[in-house]
Amino acid sequence: GAGVSQSPRYKVAKRGQDVALRCDPISGHVSLFWYQQALGQGPEFLTYFQNEAQLDKSGLPSDRFFAERPEGSVSTLKIQRTQQEDSAVYLCASSYSLAVGNTQYFGPGTRLTVL
Amino acid sequence: KQEVTQIPAALSVPEGENLVLNCSFTDSAIYNLQWFRQDPGKGLTSLLLIQSSQREQTSGRLNASLDKSSGRSTLYIAASQPGDSATYLCAVSPSNFGNEKLTFGTGTRLTIIP
Numbered sequence: 001g002a003g004v005s006q007s008p009r010y011k012v013a014k015r016g017q018d019v020a021l022r023c024d025p026i027s028g029h030v031s032l033f034w035y036q037q038a039l040g041q042g043p044e045f046l047t048y049f050q051n052e053a054q055l056d057k058s059g060l061p062s063d064r065f066f067a068e069r070p071e072g073s074v075s076t077l078k079i080q081r082t083q084q085e086d087s088a089v090y091l092c093a094s095s096y097s098l099a100v101g102n103t104q105y106f107g108p109g110t111r112l113t114v115l
Numbered sequence: 116k117q118e119v120t121q122i123p124a125a126l127s128v129p130e131g132e133n134l135v136l137n138c139s140f141t142d143s144a145i146y147n148l149q150w151f152r153q154d155p156g157k158g159l160t161s162l163l164l165i166q167s168s169q170r171e172q173t174s175g176r177l178n179a180s181l182d183k184s185s186g187r188s189t190l191y192i193a194a195s196q197p198g199d200s201a202t203y204l205c206a207v208s209p210s211n212f213g214n215e216k217l218t219f220g221t222g223t224r225l226t227i228i229p
Contacts (some may be wrong), residue, residue: 004158031215033215033216033217035217035219040221041221042119042204042206042219042220042221042222043159043204043206043217043219044219045216045217045218048215048216056215056216059216091158091159093158093159095215103149103161103164104161104217105161106151106158106159106160107158108156108157108158109157109158
């Protein structure tokens with residue numbers, strides 16, 4: 001009965017480094033979402049996958065952010081040339097489908113600190 | 116652009132009291148509204164989901180109402196307990212996409228005083 005898992009839980013990067021954040025959704029869940037949560041704020045949508053297709057990436061803040069889900073299961077969010085403003089908790093969520101009443105199940109998040 | 120506001124930002128009440136958390140949104144064209152709970156260092160846990168056609172949902176001591184036309188929702192917690200201490204977030208999904216792309220409020224940090 002595993003939920004959504006994310007790794008690493010904490011990441012410290014020097015400004016300019018590249019980072020990769022991993023999300024393992026609940027087995028069988030079709031939809032996968034990434035959110036960014038700054039300190040004291042609510043999560044903000046970044047991007048969304050249905051299986052391996054990235055259907056919406058309108059929330060990605062810049063072209064330094066890239067997400068993939070090549071086999072329709074595990075997803076990776078990559079941030080290139082990290083900046084201090086990228087410091088936040090990155091949350092991953094999955095849902096079974098887009099059917100009415102399906103909720104999103106969230107992972108514990110990865111806290112990224114850029115020095 | 117949809118904006119979600121939660122008031123108050125923080126709330127402290129003695130154990131056993133009933134309380135109400137408020138959420139308002141600017142665009143009434145929503146598919147559903149959800150209330151989540153977030154504990155420090157942990158992800159979000161969905162508490163209640165209200166479809167746009169519904170008025171309220173109940174789960175145990177929790178009751179959430181939705182007035183879509185006025186852009187408001189409330190979360191009522193009865194007989195509060197110290198374990199209810201957490202940050203509560205409301206989120207809406209747009210009507211043209213279904214259950215995706217949630218827009219969150221900034222949350223209410225609730226502290227129940229034993």
